[in-house]
Amino acid sequence: MATPHIEAQPGDFAPAVLMPGDPLRAQRIAKMLMPDAKQVNGVRGMLAFTGEVNGKPLSVMGSGMGQPSITIYATELFSQYGVERIIRVGTCGGIAPQVQVGDAVVALGSHTDSAMNTLRIPGVHFSAVADFELTRAAVEAAPADQKVHVGSVISRDHFYLSVEGQLENLSKYGVLGVEMESAALYGVAAEFGKQALTVLTVSDHLLDHSKDMSAEERETKFHTALAMAVAAAHC
Numbered sequence: 615m616a617t618p619h620i621e622a623q624p625g626d627f628a629p630a631v632l633m634p635g636d637p638l639r640a641q642r643i644a645k646m647l648m649p650d651a652k653q654v655n656g657v658r659g660m661l662a663f664t665g666e667v668n669g670k671p672l673s674v675m676g677s678g679m680g681q682p683s684i685t686i687y688a689t690e691l692f693s694q695y696g697v698e699r700i701i702r703v704g705t706c707g708g709i710a711p712q713v714q715v716g717d718a719v720v721a722l723g724s725h726t727d728s729a730m731n732t733l734r735i736p737g738v739h740f741s742a743v744a745d746f747e748l749t750r751a752a753v754e755a756a757p758a759d760q761k762v763h764v765g766s767v768i769s770r771d772h773f774y775l776s777v778e779g780q781l782e783n784l785s786k787y788g789v790l791g792v793e794m795e796s797a798a799l800y801g802v803a804a805e806f807g808k809q810a811l812t813v814l815t816v817s818d819h820l821l822d823h824s825k826d827m828s829a830e831e832r833e834t835k836f837h838t839a840l841a842m843a844v845a846a847a848h849c
């Protein structure tokens with residue numbers, strides 16, 4: 615049983631899937647966490663692996679960039695492969711002033727400029743929210759020296775197009791950061807009655823370019839976000 619975008623067989627995916635945007639990052643995560651992991655997808659280069667962490671099954675798969683891409687994969691994983699929870703691990707651009715490069719952001723809710731959730735329940739402004747149990751597990755797993763922000767982000771469709779004054783308004787409303795997938799992921803999870811969460815590392819700050827991160831710092835912070843995501847996967 616393959617789907618249009620996944621060649622895996624039934625049982626190839628663990629109930630919990632970590633989803634970075636970049637499939638090569640999925641491969642690096644799999645190699646790091648699960649040296650014996652088996653590759654279960656290669657269609658369109660959207661690599662997926664399944665193995666075990668601390669004796670518990672885990673899968674890692676790339677989502678690609680943007681809400682349509684993650685929606686395709688999350689829909690097929692939830693509806694065809696028995697996946698129960700997806701934890702997106704990625705980066706975001708900081709918006710709120712209290713957010714610093716290197717901080718972790720747990721996306722409790724996700725605003726969007728996309729129509730993907732608008733189309734779900736006609737006449738309703740859908741609220742894209744994370745699963746509470748997963749959120750709690752991720753936040754509790756953060757080391758004491760890791761700054762963690764829990765709140766709203768925005769999933770935008772455009773990476774490059776900027777709307778005048780929008781970032782400043784979002785900042786005024788306490789929106790922590792911008793990325794491109796979480797709102798749609800939460801919509802798909804709601805559609806199938808499944809669990810989803812997004813754990814992000816702040817890679818840059820859109821309203822304060824003085825804050826930046828070295829390559830080494832980037833890697834360390836990413837490992838922390840990954841540990842938080844694994845805790846959510848196995849809670």
Ligand code: HPA
Binds near residue numbers: 705707792794817818
């Ligand atoms: N948009 C803008 N800046 C960013 C993003 C994004 O999606 N992710 C990381 N920095």
